[in-house]
Amino acid sequence: xxxPARVEAVVRRPPWPGTVPRPPVRRDLGVDYDTAWSRRPxxxxxxxxxxxxxxxxxxxxxxxxxxxxxxxxxxxRAPVIFAANHTSHLDTAIVLSALPARFRHRAVVAAAxxxxxxxxxxxxxxxxxxxxxxxxxxxxxxxxADLAAELLGEGWSLVIFPEGGRSPDGWGQxxxxxAAYLAKRCGVPVVPIHLKGVRPLLPKGxxxxxxxxxxxxxxxxxxxxxxxxxxxxxxxxxxxxxxxAAVAALADEAESDWWSARRRAARGTTxxxxxxxxxxxxRAWALAESARRDRPRQPRGSAKPW
Amino acid sequence: MSPRxxxxxxVDRSTPPVLFWHGEGFRLERLPVGSRVIYPPExxxxxxxxxxxxxxxxxxxxxxxxxxxxLLHPGMRxxxxxxxxxxxxxxxxxxxxxxxxxxAVLDQAAAAGVDDVVLxxxxxxxxxxxxxELRHALGSRIFDAFAPNGLLLQHDAEDPANLVHLxxxxxxxxxxxxxxxxxxxxxxxxNINLVAMDGGHxxxxxxxxxYRSLRHHHNVRTMQHSRSFMDLxxxxxxxxxWRMGRLIKQAGVRVFQIETTLNTDTFPAQFGFxxxxxxxxxxxxxxxxxxxxxxxxxxxxxxxxxxFQAIRAPHALASVQAGEVEAVHERTLANVHAQxxxxxxxxxxxxxxxxxxxCPYNVNSIMNPILVACLGLGYFFNLYRNRPVVRExxxxxxxxxxxxxxxxxxxxxxxxxxxQVLAETTDPLEIESKFEESYARDEWYIHLYRTSYAYHGVxxxxxxxxxxxxxxxxxxxIVVGGDRRAVRRLGFKPAxxxxxxxxxxxxxxGRDPSITHLHLPPLFLADVT
Numbered sequence: 001x002x003x004p005a006r007v008e009a010v011v012r013r014p015p016w017p018g019t020v021p022r023p024p025v026r027r028d029l030g031v032d033y034d035t036a037w038s039r040r041p042x043x044x045x046x047x048x049x050x051x052x053x054x055x056x057x058x059x060x061x062x063x064x065x066x067x068x069x070x071x072x073x074x075x076x077r078a079p080v081i082f083a084a085n086h087t088s089h090l091d092t093a094i095v096l097s098a099l100p101a102r103f104r105h106r107a108v109v110a111a112a113x114x115x116x117x118x119x120x121x122x123x124x125x126x127x128x129x130x131x132x133x134x135x136x137x138x139x140x141x142x143x144x145a146d147l148a149a150e151l152l153g154e155g156w157s158l159v160i161f162p163e164g165g166r167s168p169d170g171w172g173q174x175x176x177x178x179a180a181y182l183a184k185r186c187g188v189p190v191v192p193i194h195l196k197g198v199r200p201l202l203p204k205g206x207x208x209x210x211x212x213x214x215x216x217x218x219x220x221x222x223x224x225x226x227x228x229x230x231x232x233x234x235x236x237x238x239x240x241x242x243x244x245a246a247v248a249a250l251a252d253e254a255e256s257d258w259w260s261a262r263r264r265a266a267r268g269t270t271x272x273x274x275x276x277x278x279x280x281x282x283r284a285w286a287l288a289e290s291a292r293r294d295r296p297r298q299p300r301g302s303a304k305p306w
Numbered sequence: 307m308s309p310r311x312x313x314x315x316x317v318d319r320s321t322p323p324v325l326f327w328h329g330e331g332f333r334l335e336r337l338p339v340g341s342r343v344i345y346p347p348e349x350x351x352x353x354x355x356x357x358x359x360x361x362x363x364x365x366x367x368x369x370x371x372x373x374x375x376x377l378l379h380p381g382m383r384x385x386x387x388x389x390x391x392x393x394x395x396x397x398x399x400x401x402x403x404x405x406x407x408x409x410a411v412l413d414q415a416a417a418a419g420v421d422d423v424v425l426x427x428x429x430x431x432x433x434x435x436x437x438x439e440l441r442h443a444l445g446s447r448i449f450d451a452f453a454p455n456g457l458l459l460q461h462d463a464e465d466p467a468n469l470v471h472l473x474x475x476x477x478x479x480x481x482x483x484x485x486x487x488x489x490x491x492x493x494x495x496x497n498i499n500l501v502a503m504d505g506g507h508x509x510x511x512x513x514x515x516x517y518r519s520l521r522h523h524h525n526v527r528t529m530q531h532s533r534s535f536m537d538l539x540x541x542x543x544x545x546x547x548w549r550m551g552r553l554i555k556q557a558g559v560r561v562f563q564i565e566t567t568l569n570t571d572t573f574p575a576q577f578g579f580x581x582x583x584x585x586x587x588x589x590x591x592x593x594x595x596x597x598x599x600x601x602x603x604x605x606x607x608x609x610x611x612x613x614f615q616a617i618r619a620p621h622a623l624a625s626v627q628a629g630e631v632e633a634v635h636e637r638t639l640a641n642v643h644a645q646x647x648x649x650x651x652x653x654x655x656x657x658x659x660x661x662x663x664x665c666p667y668n669v670n671s672i673m674n675p676i677l678v679a680c681l682g683l684g685y686f687f688n689l690y691r692n693r694p695v696v697r698e699x700x701x702x703x704x705x706x707x708x709x710x711x712x713x714x715x716x717x718x719x720x721x722x723x724x725x726q727v728l729a730e731t732t733d734p735l736e737i738e739s740k741f742e743e744s745y746a747r748d749e750w751y752i753h754l755y756r757t758s759y760a761y762h763g764v765x766x767x768x769x770x771x772x773x774x775x776x777x778x779x780x781x782x783x784i785v786v787g788g789d790r791r792a793v794r795r796l797g798f799k800p801a802x803x804x805x806x807x808x809x810x811x812x813x814x815x816g817r818d819p820s821i822t823h824l825h826l827p828p829l830f831l832a833d834v835t
Contacts (some may be wrong), residue, residue: 006600010592014322017583019317 008207014210019107022114023218029123031134031141038127039108039156047131048105056097056130057085062211063090063201067098069218072191076221079186083179083243084193085172085251085273088202090129090209091195095159098216103157109136110148110160110237111247135178137164139143152186156216162243166204171275172248183224190243192219194250196207217250248273312648314822315583318343322584324823326660326804328787329673329707330610331602333660334584338511341821342654344695345583346830348804349571350645352622356403360410360626363564368637374411374562378418385490386411387426387461387514388443390733392433395827396567397442398621403566405445407496408625411734412448423589424486425452427460428495428513430520431755431762432667433716439670445668447628459486463516463762464752471518472557475549480521481557483516486561494683497565499638501648501689502536502831506545506635507551515550517746517764522546526734529774532827533686536831538639548787551631564628565638568621570645570828575615581828587588594835606707609687612665633719644734646831650695653834655819656802656811657696659686661706661825667761667769676720676728676769677707683783684772686824693834695822699781701811703804708788708796715759719751723766725796734774742767781814806823 002271016022021247037043044097059065073080080103082267086097092109099107117123126132133151137146148158160182162175183190196215202208224239234242252270253261264270315321323334324343337343353359364374371377378384388404391397399703408425415423425448427435440458442448452458458650461484462468470485487493495513499505512520522528523546529535530830531542538544553562573580577598579591587595625641627634663673665681673681682704687694696702712721727741742764745751751763777783783798784807795801801807824832 006596010589010596014585014587014592015320018318019316019321020585293399 004150007222012207015269029120030117031144033113033117033123033134035127035133038131039151043128044105047128048062050129051096051104052101055093059090059093059097062209063094063198063214064113064212065094065098065214065216067216067218070098070100071217072220073100076189076191078103078157079155079188080157080221081152081183081188081190082107082157082159082193083162083175083190083247084159084195085167085247086163086165087167087170087195087199087205089166090198090202091161091166092132092159094198094214094216095193095194096130097274099159106155107131107159108133108148108151110158111146112137113141113144114163135160137176145178145185148178148182149168152182158182160199162240167199168204169275169283171246171283172205172251172273174274175240175244175247177236177240180243181236183222184236184239187225189221189223191221192243192246192252193217194219194247196251196254217254217256218249219246222246244273245270281298307784309350312345312347312646314648314650315343315345317343317428325580326658326705326823327662327688327827328660328705329709330607330614330663331707332599333705333787333804335705337658337823338808338821339595341823343823344648344830344832345825346570346828347645348624349569349581349828350624352569352571352815353626356406356623356626357410358759359623360407363626363628364410364414367629367634368627369423369633371562371629371633374494374628375414375418377560377562378415378420380419380421382420382422382491383489384420384492384494385426386423386424386496387428387484387487387510388496389498389504389509390427390429390432391439391443391669392432393504394500394621395618395664395666395669396572396617396619397669398568399618400442401445401691402443403498403568403621403623404443404496405448406623407564407566408444408448408451411494411496412595423452423457424490425458426484426514427458428489428509429461429463430513430515431463431760431765431768433518433755434762436670436759443454446712452555461514463520464756469516469646472559473553473742475546475553477522477546477549479546479550480518480637481511481550482516482519482673483510483559485555487514488554488557490559492560492562492563494562495520496564497582499565499633499642500643501685501829503541503543504540504549505563505638506544507539507554507631508547508556508557509563510549510561511547517762518548521746524552524740524768526771526774529734529771530778532688533775534694536688537691539756551721555631561631563631563634564626565634566613566623567625567641567645569624570830571620571622571699572622573829577675587768589708599790600631607707607711611672612661643831646811646829647691648830649832650822650832650834653693654695654700654822655697655815656701656703656808656821658821659705659824659826660702660808661686666774667765669714671716672709672711672726673706674712674717674720675708675710675796676724676766676790677788678704678708678785679796679798680769680772682706683776684769686826687773687776687779689826689830690834694779695824695832695834696780696803698779699815700779701782701784701814702776702780703784703801704788704798704809705786705804706788708785708792710789710792716761717766718754718760719745719748720761720762720766723770727766728795728797732777734771734777738768745775782811784810788815
């Protein structure tokens with residue numbers, strides 16, 4: 001149901017002009033907010049209760065997720081970094097819902113400090129519901145990185161969206177180096193995840209949810225310590241590119257089939273994850289074309305008589 | 307935390323719609339990407355102890371003036387003149403700053419044993435103030451002590467018996483002012499400096515003058531050479547007043563000037579959204595705006611006018627200085643500039659402005675079409691230093707309903723000016739030469755000015771002259787959402803929406819014009835480089 005514009009104008013905060021610098025976030029909010037309380041037993045118990053009995057059923061009801069590739073998780077032991085593409089606010093709930101309980105109940109989610117921790121009520125709500133920790137997304141922040149590394153060291157898994165924010169147009173964005181850096185620093189494997197079909201349900205800029213169907217595709221874990229062809233150690237930037245390529249291959253798999261996608265990946269011809277480098281309308285056009293291919297076709301002969 | 311200065315916003319895709327005043331209402335308009343919006347500075351902190359600050363100013367005057375207490379002695383004639391109902395805007399919450407200052411002066415006069423004290427509202431050619439307005443400006447204590455005894459007067463610029471001709475300036479300007487003020491041993495003038503135009507020698511030389519005197523600077527030539535009249539050093543209006551002020555001083559009139567500045571805290575809390583930048587609107591602001599707009603959309607215009615005219619501004623005293631006129635005014639101007647100047651880089655092709663429900667000449671009255679033009683092209687256009695915000699040949703887009711409505715008691719000559727003069731021509735020079743004299747000398751208008759609550763017969767001419775610089779400078783004036791007939795009568799173009807107005811402006815200034823919106827009130831002064 002669409003919220004009336006008049007109500008939305010009151011309820012929704014106005015956008016902030018890009019030409020005006022934002023005021024500094026209060027010292028006890030944003031990236032400085034201390035979420036330690038949300039990882040203590042009482043909060044973990046409440047979160048587990050809510051995740052399993054409220055968030056997960058509601059997410060399943062609204063998105064009917066089809067989970068593929070979860071066999072890749074069977075042999076894994078925490079801590080793990082789960083790196084997914086990001087097109088919607090639903091992504092976090094979907095990923096957490098799709099994770100096995102042993103990861104789900106001991107996972108933290110890297111969330112934008114300037115968005116999820118800018119107000120006191122948000123800084124309390126999201127860590128309790130989803131186990132979020134504040135992450136600086138515009139620059140490398142030692143405090144964010146140290147906290148995430150410390151939690152990985154304690155055995156917590158990390159759900160992270162390396163694009164740094166939701167896609168504005170549905171195509172992927174460049175993966176930033178945070179996930180790769182943490183994986184290398186802590187020696188933790190990264191599981192690439194591709195989420196398909198989430199954006200139409202709740203895209204950036206829309207406030208109302210439209211139920212639908214999504215696909216969650218887990219890829220093979222990527223080791224940050226794997227030797228490179230030249231025998232040299234892979235740096236974080238290259239590892240980030242490898243994570244992005246893995247998610248792109250999963251996206252290709254979602255559009256075609258596993259074998260075709262594997263062959264294209266081997267040949268280096270995986271379709272561009274970030275879409276065509278063209279005008280905005282052509283990018284939108286290409287995305288719409290891809291969505292059109294996905295729509296179930298009418299079987300021949302069942303055409304309506306009129 | 308110190309108040310944030312004004313600034314120029316560059317509109318981008320994520321800039322929320324910008325608030326435009328629209329008479330007794332508002333519009334939220336989305337400006338094209340790349341447009342600029344000039345936002346006023348936040349109000350400066352008020353003085354913590356206004357009474358102490360006033361006492362301090364009276365005892366430590368500026369310039370070559372002795373302290374007020376040293377100028378007061380038994381047996382003297384003391385006259386206290388004060389700014390009329392046109393200041394401040396909107397009228398401020400009680401206690402009005404005039405009350406605070408005049409009470410302090412009277413305290414000292416009483417202590418010095420001064421018996422002969424008269425208070426005069428410096429009306430110039432404005433309408434007389436009602437008893438309620440006087441009581442609000444001066445407070446009940448002063449009003450009840452002076453008004454019943456005939457010691458609270460209103461300047462009458464058409465009473466030959468109570469005017470005195472002090473001489474002629476080197477530029478040939480007659481200086482004729484209120485006799486009581488001129489013949490007093492001390493004239494204390496209590497001013498409110500809301501904008502840079504107010505105060506200085508203009509207080510006495512205009513506020514207490516006659517038509518014979520005023521016509522030397524309230525004319526088309528002076529206004530076209532005042533660029534702007536908010537800039538003392540480039541204003542022919544002020545040069546003329548300064549010549550007159552100095553002549554008044556040479557004639558032996560001792561003036562003790564008390565000037566005050568108010569902060570720009572213009573609207574009460576329930577209208578907080580009017581003073582907050584749109585992207586910083588909190589829930590209460592958004593709810594307040596939506597509720598106010600929804601209510602106003604359903605309110606008859608006359609009732610909406612009453613509601614808005616009942617607003618009392620939470621203005622607070624920001625500074626007070628007293629002493630010799632020019633020294634005082636220099637300090638006052640510095641204080642006004644400190645809180646109102648906004649640096650603006652470069653001119654614009656199109657300037658947009660939302661005009662509110664009030665200007666200096668329709669307090670407790672109706673904003674008629676002539677006053678709409680005066681507020682937009684006279685006041686807002688002239689809120690600049692160095693260069694106008696809009697380039698020569700550019701377009702001004704005003705947003706106001708511009709109703710074909712006049713207050714029959716306050717503005718009788720405006721009605722005839724609109725029906726008779728503007729129907730024939732809108733050229734200020736032609737209007738001045740052909741019509742001014744007959745309106746200024748009209749016995750009926752003079753009678754209404756002196757005995758009723760009417761602006762002087764010549765006043766609508768002055769409002770039109772106020773626009774003369776803008777009319778000469780601009781290529782076109784467009785009014786959004788105005789009464790079409792009234793707008794056309796003013797010689798402007800009507801437009802239904804801002805988008806239409808911008809399209810029309812392109813016919814004058816070319817494709818993809820630069821656009822600048824003046825986000826006021828609260829007031830600012832654009833320092834255009």
